Amino acid sequence: MNAFRALSYRQQGLLLTGGGALIMSPDALLIKVVGLPDAEILMWRGLLSALGFLLIVVARHGQGTWHAYRRCGWTGIAVSLLFGLTTCGFVLGNQYTKGGNVLMILAGSPLIAAALSRVFLKERLPRRTWLAIGACMVGISLIVVDDAGVGSWVGNGFALMAATTLAINFTLCRTRPGIDMSPMLTFSGLIVAVGGGLVVTSTSGLSLPPPDRLLLVVLLCLFIVPAGVTLLQRGPLYLPAAEVGLLLLLEVVVGTLWVWWLLGERPAPLAFVGGGLVLGTLVAKGLYERRLETRLRPPEVAAREGAAAVEGRSRAALERPGR
Numbered sequence: 001m002n003a004f005r006a007l008s009y010r011q012q013g014l015l016l017t018g019g020g021a022l023i024m025s026p027d028a029l030l031i032k033v034v035g036l037p038d039a040e041i042l043m044w045r046g047l048l049s050a051l052g053f054l055l056i057v058v059a060r061h062g063q064g065t066w067h068a069y070r071r072c073g074w075t076g077i078a079v080s081l082l083f084g085l086t087t088c089g090f091v092l093g094n095q096y097t098k099g100g101n102v103l104m105i106l107a108g109s110p111l112i113a114a115a116l117s118r119v120f121l122k123e124r125l126p127r128r129t130w131l132a133i134g135a136c137m138v139g140i141s142l143i144v145v146d147d148a149g150v151g152s153w154v155g156n157g158f159a160l161m162a163a164t165t166l167a168i169n170f171t172l173c174r175t176r177p178g179i180d181m182s183p184m185l186t187f188s189g190l191i192v193a194v195g196g197g198l199v200v201t202s203t204s205g206l207s208l209p210p211p212d213r214l215l216l217v218v219l220l221c222l223f224i225v226p227a228g229v230t231l232l233q234r235g236p237l238y239l240p241a242a243e244v245g246l247l248l249l250l251e252v253v254v255g256t257l258w259v260w261w262l263l264g265e266r267p268a269p270l271a272f273v274g275g276g277l278v279l280g281t282l283v284a285k286g287l288y289e290r291r292l293e294t295r296l297r298p299p300e301v302a303a304r305e306g307a308a309a310v311e312g313r314s315r316a317a318l319e320r321p322g323r
Contacts, residue, residue, distance in 0.1 A: 008293055013238025014286060017247040020231030023224060025254035029262065030220040031094060034213050038095045039203070042088060042196030045221045050189030052226030057183045068183045075176050076184035082169040083184075083233075084191035089162030097155020105159040107140035107252065110245035112167035117241050121174055125242055128285060133242065135281040136249050142274025143256055166248075170241035173233070182233040185226075246282070253278050 004012060031041060061068040072079070093102040110133045117123040173181050200206055209217055235244035253275045260266055 009238055010289070010293065013235055013244075014247070016231045017235035017239060017244050018250060020228045020233075020235070021248050021250040022254060023228035023231065025251045026224060026258050027220065027228075027251070028094065028255050029258045030216055030224070031091065032259070032263075034209070034216050034220070036209060036213065036217070037204070038092055039196045039199035040209070041217075042091055042192055043200050044193075044196075044209070044217050045087065045091070045225065046084075046189045046191065046193030046196055048189075048218060048221035049225045049229075050186050050193060052222045053183070053186040053189055053230065056226055056230050057186065061183075065183075068180070069186075071179060072181055072184050073176075073179075075172060075179070076181050077187070078172060079169055079181045079233075080184040080187035080191065082165045082172070083188040083229075084195075085165040086162045086169065087188065087192050088195070089158045089160075089165065093155050093159035093162060095155070096158060097152040102155070102159040102162075104140060105156060106163045106166075107137050107249060109163040109167050109248065110242045111137075112164055113170055113245045114240075114242035116167055116171040117174065120171065123174070123240050125240060128288065129240075129243060129246070132281050132285045133246055136246060136278045139274040139277035139281065140249060140252055142277065143252065143271045145268070145270055145274075167241065167245060169233075170236045170244050173236035174241055178237070180234060180237060182230045185229055185233060249278055250282065 004015070007015065034041065036044070057068055058065050069076070090102070090106075093105075114125055114130075114133065118125075173179075197206070208214060232244070232248065235247070239247075256271060256275065
């Protein structure tokens, strides 16, 4: 924890968001392996993830758990509704259209977030961030080019809903600086669980998945989703919404490698090029910003003015357009 606090504000955001994306990378793989009907996977995902989110909040805040929920206010309620829609859009998109379509549409989330932040929050992104978004979208397009196709308009619509609501979610979090909205993910899980449960009980009836599938469902929904999404939801505390969305593309690249490794679905040669482009862009951007940040924080200034003041100046310089 001390090592984490020793990092700059921006570095903490990169570590949290990137870590969350990597934890979430087996998501699509496990959904595919489990193979449950869409309503059932939504119900179990919502119910178990809500429990996982609650356990994380209690572990983090202890006796201050109720206050952690209260301080989110009406913005937190909106965040929980939006993330519930994101979950439904992602799962149903993969059910009704090709996986490549879903990934390509989700890759547009950083652009949507950038536009929303520019209009509503007056956040101006540096030129390097726009270039990184463009390069990563090209990379994602190369990854999914063999799987994209026309697909289903219904599935494409769900994927677009997921990308849009995710971008709105991260942008909305930026309107309450310093307020951690991740506790409200508990309610988003309950919303998804209720919706999926109503469909299940009205059609096939409620039943437990087979034991082997149940273990995978518990692994995904009780552990992976709560841990990964909690870190991702904390990203807007440290980074602009568009950059949080940009780091989410790590999930796409690493998730493709999971499928190749465990299911033997070898990506096309263009997918390797695209994945390398995405990873290379994110690494190059991170190294450049680390160098810029180091240059703007000489040791003598840090000793004289204190870490907090230097951190604020570094963050402002990093977000200055045109650098």
